[in-house]
Amino acid sequence: MAKEKIDFLTGNDAVAYAVKLARVKVIAAYPITPQSPVTEKIAEYIANGEMDAEFIEIEGEHSCLAAMRGAGACGVRIFTATCGPGLMYAHENLEMVHRDRIPLVIAVPNRSYSSLFADYTDSMCEATTGFIQLFVESPQEALDTTLQAFRIAEDHRVLMPVMVLYDGYVTSHTGATVRLPSQEDVDMFLPPYKPYAVRIDPSRSEYIQWETPGVPLQEMEHEQAMTNSKQVIKEANEEYAKIFGRSYGNGLIEAYRVEGAEAALVTMASMTGTARHVVDILREKGEEVGLIKLRSFRPFPAEEFIELQEKYGFKALGVCERDVTHGCNYGEVYGDLKASLYDLDERPKMINFILGLGGSDIRVQDLQFAYQKVLEAARTGRVEKQTWFGHEIGAVEIRLAGF
């Protein structure tokens, strides 16, 4: 492994650096808080000649994803970034990107649809869109995961687009120490893009008529690709560790101090850091609690959770997430996890903690409350209340004036 440089970067800058290392060829992006610095950094790299890429200064996110679909059809490596209302504006073309099996990597610094700050209500709208969704905790993980994302998306067993999700402002704008891989090592990990099928190639001597199979077959193939991607995500994580010495659990989830735990919380992205700290505090006090970090939200790692449950026999699980599915009174991750564990003979009690909506802080005391509730459920075998909103446990509210 070549010597890595160490720098102090924000999440956005780390993602931009990864895009440079990945030798992306066409980028289209429209600014939106908190994604704008990614776009600005890439524009700087190109203006300085540090990156040889086409940068389309597109006029809107809907057009942005359309341009990505067009460029992807030409068989070149592509990247974009957006979040919040921009992600929702792009929805029509997001669906089309996965339909065309274009290996797009899109960085999403999660932004609430109703405030500038972090929650997952923007990307959860895309939970069924056929994007691989990886949640990252830190600028370092954002850089590493962006590089892995190209590898995962372009794998011929997958060919599905990947979203790299990190908390807006909390991770995107906060600096941390980041080890920057060298170009030679990245070139080893990420070879040049070899498309499976190039839809647009004017130099072809024969004329290809692309077949349009029926939708049922199409959706089945997409599911097959998502299932394959579980293996590919794990492989990418392993091979990245071999070259760069860093890994994130098994790629799909990461378990922390779950040995002997009677209850555990499932967390995602930056709240995981706080949660580890709380686990340490509680373990110090003699409480037997653990933590499971969910990195791959899509594909949902049902097998991993089942394995953990069967091995450690948690009596109760709490799911902490920054989103709620209106009409269900729980969040997406809670619903997915509960469905995954339903068929087990011994199921844990499950409680949902909807924290951090609108970007409100997820504090140590909020997670301590969550652990208190799941321990109660583990010990009494009863769930007092299935879903807790942060507002109810005294979390600070975010108010946004005007729009």
Add this chain to the structure above:
Amino acid sequence: MSTKIEWKTLKGTVLNEEAIKKYKESRAAWSWRVFKPIVDEEKCRRCWLCVDYCPEGVISKGEKSAVIDYLVCKGCGVCAEECPVQAIRMERER
């Protein structure tokens, strides 16, 4: 899982002359066309306006006159209408 996967949704077929011919035959314009353009070889001045004006482009420049490909002609009548010497007449086919 290292076996090569063949994604049916990303397949294409080569369009060669044979495939094109099959495509034209499958559309069967001849089977539902109501009027058919007939070119009077004597009258045709070989100005080739009909070649330009035919929407589908089924008329070609023959040796003696304009020649119509009846496999694909839809019988819209534009050629007959635009011919400056009325060398094309529309005949009812069905």
Add this chain to the structure above:
Amino acid sequence: MSDVVTLERVTIPPTGACQGCAMVLISRHALDTLGRNSVVVIPASCGAWSGAMLIDRGPTQFPSAAAAASGVARGLKAAGHKNTNVVVIAGDGGTYDIGLQALSGAAERGERIIYICQNNQAYMNTGIQRSGATPRWAWTTTTPIGSVVQGKTVWPKSMPEIMEAHHIPLVATASIHNIPDYKRKIKLAQRLTTEEGKGLSYIEVLNTCPTGWRYSPEKMVTMARLAVETGFWPVYEVVEGRFKLNIKPKALRPLKEFLQMQGRFRHLTEEQIAEMEKWVHGRWQRLLERDERGY
């Protein structure tokens, strides 16, 4: 019977379009002139029926034709292809209305796109609904003739003028009754846009749709000729800022000759016809003055 399809031609008949469809005429002349080193992007429109082609098609949703074409143009450049024509063939819906943002953005960015709008003055493919290009008082299914309201109540946009404001190398209108003039503009667009990379070229062609305008298909070319000779559809070009009126009838024919041939205008009163003629003649006067000035 001769086989008109050789591998020299890009478009392959027969298409699924209506009999006497001007869109097919517009599309085949453009693509056959530009040749095989081209990629075409066709959004939702009657263009969906433009048939099989011996060139690749860029994928797009309805509002994003120019954006998808931008991606294709840049993707081709990144992949090392040179001088490939990137053509959009969109309807008036995908240009004037839902596609306006993408087109405006692509034009402003100077993308190498040859943008052809085949304007049949309504959303024909979805069943003849009104668009921003529909003439005033015209019947459409969303501007029907009723006892309270008759037809579209407002004037249409002038898209060529909007495109001129983007300062692109070529803005032109064309008519299917004059194919040599149309082909000349296509070749001009190829030079300015694809070869010299000066920016987006915009060519708008009147698509005299028999199905939507309610008249018999064999008159499709006659209708285009009348549209130009009455001043309803002026044919001009603005090449790098220089204005030229290409078809200049000595005197405009009465607009009534054009309007009365179409079912969509059958209900017009004498006053409405007179007002529309005044509007057409006013616009014609301004174009004559521009032709004098040269800009």
